[in-house]
Amino acid sequence: MNYLLALEKETISFPDLGWNFKISNVAVTIFGIQLYWYGILIAGAVALCLFLSMKQCRKYGLTPDLLTDFCLLAIPMAFVGARLYYVICEWDNYYVKGNFKKTFDAIINVRSGGLAIYGGVLGALLAVLIMGKIRKVPISTVLDFAIVYIPLGQAIGRWGNFFNQEAFGTTTNLPWGMTSNSISRYLAENCPKLDASLPVHPTFFYESVATLLIFVLLMIIRKKSTRAWTTMSCYCIFYGVVRFFIEGLRTDSLYIAHTNLRTSQVLSLILVVFGLIMISLARMYDWEKKAIPERFIKADEAMLREAARKKEAKLRSYDEDEDEEDRVERLSKKEFTLKEDDSDEKDAETESDEESDEDTEEDSEDADTEEASDEEDTDDETEDGSSDK
Secondary structure (H helix, E strand, C coil): CCCCCCCCCEEEEECCCCEEEEECCEEEEECCEEEEHHHHHHHHHHHHHHHHHHHHHHHHCCCHHHHHHHHHHHHHHHHHHHHHHHHHHCHHHCCCCCCHHHHHHHHHCHHHCCCCHHHHHHHHHHHHHHHHHHHCCCHHHHHHHHCCHHHHHHHHHCHHHHHHCCCCECECCCCCCEECHHHHHHHHHHCCCCCCCCCECCHHHHHHHHHHHHHHHHHHHHHHCCECCHHHHHHHHHHHHHHHHHHCCECCCCECCCCCCEHHHHHHHHHHHHHHHHHHHHHHHCCECCCCCHHHHHHHHHHHHHHHHHHHHHHHHHHHHCCHHHHHHHHHHHHHHHHHHHHHHHHHHHHHHHHHHHHHHHHHHHHHHHHHHHHHHHHHHHHHHHHHC
């Protein structure tokens, strides 16, 4: 994210598709405070990822309480990491020689923009390492579970770039190319070799779709994998490959010092190599997934029992607080329902008895018919016997 300043409503067009969207990066203003779409989308992404992880953690041997400990450290460190990564890569724009106060104020002025997704991921990973040591739990177990939700958050957060009209690519003739006055102005000022009148690649959209696909793949891998570090390594490989190629299209890349090396592309290659090495080692040494200590499971079970006890006590308290009129009405309804059930049962029994009587009558008629037939046979035999004699 390059900036976070209020923009006038502007039309973003997809000329070949005939689509036009009039947008602003400010979602709403409350008591003079502007809330940006970028912040809302990031907050929504974090909330959704937390909700899903809390719902699914017990299935993978973790507990909500333990996961909360990691999140309380990982979320703030992710934002700090995202900011520091950007500031370091753009140090010349923040450093004021001989004036520490201005330099520090510029660094902490997040509303002026400047967050990098790679810095956020690295900050969150560092937090997991620290909390894993503090809580004495296997780090691979936590990372293999939690890394799945990182690409989901990225897929949602990338749409903030759409509202900020940033993180787009070079010009293109593809039918989904987009353009706006802000995009054309940016190209004219920063990319003189490109035709500012042409549409550009919506690289934010490319990455959003790709990371959503990565999320689905990691969900499958996490469910089926039996070795430690596998899911995390797959994220490094998948996202590293995706980001390497998408970064090559962008016009706002961060560069290493005064070189032509794009920082995110170099880091993407490192992640891919790291992921391949970790998967190879996991297969070579057959690293098994480690369970978290039993004390966390027992604490979670005790908490669930306590919650059930409180719920039961609350229901009993409700019954005790119920006034006489409500109790009479509830019991009368219950009695009426029971009478209806008894009536239905009696009707069913009556019908059953009638069917039984009908069956008895039919059996009786059949028996009479058989007796008559036997008598006729006996008479015939007697007549035959006397004639033989």
